[in-house]
Amino acid sequence: MNVIEINQLTKYYGKHRGIENVTFSVEEGEIFGFIGPNGAGKSTTIRALLSLIHPTSGSATIFGKDCIKYGSELRRDIGYLPSEVFYYEHMKVLEVLKYSASFYDDVDYTRIQTLADVMDLDLTKRIDDLSYGNKKKVGIIQGLLHEPKLIILDEPTGGLDPLMQQNFFDLIRTENKKGATVLFSSHILSEVQKLCGRVAIIKDGTIVKIENIRDMQKHNYKKFTLEYKGVIDVHHFNLDGITNLTLEENTLHFLFKGDINRIIERLQGQALLNFLVEEPSLEEIFMHYYQKED
Amino acid sequence: MNIFKKEMKANITSLIIWCCAQVFIIYAGMMKYQGFIDSHVDMSKLMAGFPKEIMVIFGVGSSIDLTNVAGFYSVFFLYFMLLAAVHAIMFGAVAVSREERDHCADFLYAKPIRRFQVIMPKLIAGVISILIFNMVTFGASVFFISLHNNGDGMFNQVSLTMLALFILQLFFLALGAMFGAVFKNTKLATSVSGAFILGFFLISVAVDLYDKLTFLKIFTPFKYFEGSTLMLDNQLSFTSAVILLIVSVIFFALTFFAFNRRDLKT
Numbered sequence: 127m128n129v130i131e132i133n134q135l136t137k138y139y140g141k142h143r144g145i146e147n148v149t150f151s152v153e154e155g156e157i158f159g160f161i162g163p164n165g166a167g168k169s170t171t172i173r174a175l176l177s178l179i180h181p182t183s184g185s186a187t188i189f190g191k192d193c194i195k196y197g198s199e200l201r202r203d204i205g206y207l208p209s210e211v212f213y214y215e216h217m218k219v220l221e222v223l224k225y226s227a228s229f230y231d232d233v234d235y236t237r238i239q240t241l242a243d244v245m246d247l248d249l250t251k252r253i254d255d256l257s258y259g260n261k262k263k264v265g266i267i268q269g270l271l272h273e274p275k276l277i278i279l280d281e282p283t284g285g286l287d288p289l290m291q292q293n294f295f296d297l298i299r300t301e302n303k304k305g306a307t308v309l310f311s312s313h314i315l316s317e318v319q320k321l322c323g324r325v326a327i328i329k330d331g332t333i334v335k336i337e338n339i340r341d342m343q344k345h346n347y348k349k350f351t352l353e354y355k356g357v358i359d360v361h362h363f364n365l366d367g368i369t370n371l372t373l374e375e376n377t378l379h380f381l382f383k384g385d386i387n388r389i390i391e392r393l394q395g396q397a398l399l400n401f402l403v404e405e406p407s408l409e410e411i412f413m414h415y416y417q418k419e420d
Numbered sequence: 421m422n423i424f425k426k427e428m429k430a431n432i433t434s435l436i437i438w439c440c441a442q443v444f445i446i447y448a449g450m451m452k453y454q455g456f457i458d459s460h461v462d463m464s465k466l467m468a469g470f471p472k473e474i475m476v477i478f479g480v481g482s483s484i485d486l487t488n489v490a491g492f493y494s495v496f497f498l499y500f501m502l503l504a505a506v507h508a509i510m511f512g513a514v515a516v517s518r519e520e521r522d523h524c525a526d527f528l529y530a531k532p533i534r535r536f537q538v539i540m541p542k543l544i545a546g547v548i549s550i551l552i553f554n555m556v557t558f559g560a561s562v563f564f565i566s567l568h569n570n571g572d573g574m575f576n577q578v579s580l581t582m583l584a585l586f587i588l589q590l591f592f593l594a595l596g597a598m599f600g601a602v603f604k605n606t607k608l609a610t611s612v613s614g615a616f617i618l619g620f621f622l623i624s625v626a627v628d629l630y631d632k633l634t635f636l637k638i639f640t641p642f643k644y645f646e647g648s649t650l651m652l653d654n655q656l657s658f659t660s661a662v663i664l665l666i667v668s669v670i671f672f673a674l675t676f677f678a679f680n681r682r683d684l685k686t
Contacts, residue, residue, distance in 0.1 A: 133478070178526060178529055178683075200532075210686050213527060230531075323618065
């Protein structure tokens with residue numbers, strides 16, 4: 127069964143494009159990644175699902191029901207973490223969480239403390255005294271408090287340190303094992319790779335691709351940066367699997383997919399000042415997708 | 421209930437300040453009355469020396485006997501209207517768009533509630549707030565009038581004046597709420613609200629100054645009730661009351677309609 131079904135969803139803000147013909151579905155029990163650069167339309171899609179905004183055309187259903195028409199009813203079973211976390215500034219953390227819980231039936235209030243312990247959050251602090259990361263934690267807890275069947279997370283990890291991120295991922299996995307479906311939006315590929323089974327990639331308001339993470343990892347690109355002492359012979363890197371090769375003065379950049387030992391072999395005997403191997407940024411991966419389409 | 425409580429809490433401090441200001445104005449105003457009386461100056465002659473424009477702006481344009489406590493008090497009505505209008509319209513404009521201004525709309529409206537279930541308690545909180553403001557004005561008026569009127573607080577006339585004031589407050593609350601629902605953000609809604617108050621006031625002054633402009637009367641709520649008619653003749657214009665109430669209901673309806681269709685800001 128599909129928990130979320132989005133069909134040709136389009137949103138224009140006046141003339142300004144939000145999203146165009148977005149179509150994808152999320153199956154029950156999966157952790158679905160939704161990835162794209164900032165401004166690509168992730169939040170627009172999510173906010174339309176929650177009927178915070180009204181789509182220009184197209185439709186979306188959650189649990190088989192139209193998300194605008196049955197909005198308030200559907201939201202009982204949805205936990206949502208907005209990308210921008212703002213709460214009533216003068217309230218204390220505990221007050222905000224209780225206020226949040228007051229909108230749902232049968233909330234287990236002991237969960238506030240349990241979740242706060244996991245996320246290491248001080249419930250007695252005032253919201254305006256919290257750092258960005260701690261505000262995120264408040265957002266995470268208010269989203270998970272009522273044990274929703276569908277969890278929608280919009281850029282949830284910003285501001286969380288690596289240890290907290292790990293705790294947070296564990297929390298999400300636990301909820302998922304208990305039966306919750308998760309829609310996880312992010313612009314960081316590596317965290318989506320860690321958690322999700324399938325991903326939809328969005329760019330400039332349209333879905334570029336929907337893919338299994340495993341398939342995506344097959345084209346496991348690495349980004350190389352080589353800084354030479356002397357002159358660079360570009361032909362030296364005339365290899366299969368090398369793309370986006372650029373040369374600036376004595377620095378060489380390229381993306382490489384394949385056995386990295388072949389690059390290492392080429393470096394034997396070269397006088398290098400610096401040598402970097404990195405995960406390519408999302409933009410660079412997108413470039414690859416566009417190139418494939420063209 | 422939770423939203424209602426939240427809204428009341430958010431407004432309690434400002435409401436207390438507004439009420440204190442109102443009590444002070446009535447207190448200070450009635451003190452002046454005592455000063456007038458004690459000085460034994462012929463007020464009508466003194467007033468005649470001022471240009472009409474000035475008198476109109478201060479609300480003493482028509483020939484009211486200021487040595488009479490009811491006449492003196494009736495001049496306050498203009499100030500009550502202005503203060504109460506600013507209070508009510510700002511309440512409406514801010515309450516409706518508060519969450520968007522504070523960037524927590526995503527928090528509130530992602531809860532399992534319909535939009536009207538948010539707007540309704542906010543507006544009820546607004547009605548209660550303007551009622552409290554009205555009651556404080558009422559209490560302070562009766563108290564301070566009785567101090568200068570041999571213990572007679574003119575309960576009936578003041579009640580009628582407060583009823584007129586309340587109808588106006590309701591109108592401005594509705595207008596503010598509609599602006600809050602229609603305009604892009606709180607800042608714009610409050611600016612437009614301020615502009616409308618100023619516009620209404622200027623029209624009411626113009627109407628008093630130039631007979632030719634009398635037809636403009638219907639465009640300014642400040643001309644729907646006259647302090648002197650309320651306090652001296654003990655009469656409230658039924659037509660005015662009905663028109664204002666109907667328009668208020670229309671504005672409230674538009675508020676719900678516009679807010680329901682609104683794309684919420686993050």
